[in-house]
Amino acid sequence: MFQRSKNRLGKRVCKKLYLRCHHNQRKKEITNLSLKTTHRLQNLKNNNCPAQISITILAPHQRHRGYLVEVILQHNHNHTINVADALRFRPISDQTKSKHYDLFKRGHSPSSAHLEYETNLMYQQNTQLLADRNVNPKISDIYNLFNKWRKNNLGVRTGKELFADLEARINKYNETNKDLGGKASVQRFNNSDGKHDHPLILAICTPLMSRVHKHIQQAGELVFIDSSSSFDDYNNPMFVISTSSAAGGLPLGVVVTSEESTSIINSAMTHLKYLFPTYSFYRKGSPGNIITDDSQAERSGLKKTWPSASLYLCVFHFLQTMWRWLLHSSNEIETTPVLEE
């Protein structure tokens, strides 16, 4: 129920600890509000509760042996304390924070960390723990913890600092993986003049991708390229180049850009080409055949980068486009099933 305040020290005082009820802040003035809003505000944390404990340790004096301790206890809360509602305002403990930081470190998102953590709490079969914010924070608290953790561990999410941090990480990555064939590069996004002369280009070839180029024969014969987005707040598309093998699909390279135009795709793929090892595409230097989505910009960009490659449409995307066209209302195709008489 209590939380710490600042220590107050004086000449004679060695240590002073002041603990107060977390409902002690002044209640908001409620005037001319609807009944619903009034009820909501009455249930808020701030209740002007007078409950507190003050512990003072005085410095040893000649007349006394050892320390003198003064404890003042005022335990008259002005609200109910044995209910879940009182527990939901407790501050989150350091131990709870650290458990959540561990979950984020293991790759959990705020919601999956919340689910994992709460499920473990349920196994303890103490329902009071679930209502206690000190042990079980709300999902909004977990999002705040996640944002704090991400800023400290992964850097900021926008602006010049982001690119400076990204470049530092890429330099470190290139230094660590240079003997294994792993390489990455980034081109900073710069839209200050209103033109898209400097789009974002992040190209990555990992040590595994290098090995696929070297050892997998299909890498020189047939590759697949597709883009996905919605991975970040800016919706930057990510292109993955992969090939097939007896073990399934294997990656050959990854590019993230800020746009999907022909020139930018060509520029992004050229960045990636420079990262590839000398034995790229099973020592052929270019893929023989490329299977893509039905995107004219993507296909033109790829043709510019690898002119000798033959481009084919992916059957999955072909059927998807066909069904979209058939079901689109502007094409006026009758969708009601027709039964033969």
Ligand SMILES: [Zn+2]
């Ligand atoms: Zn209180």
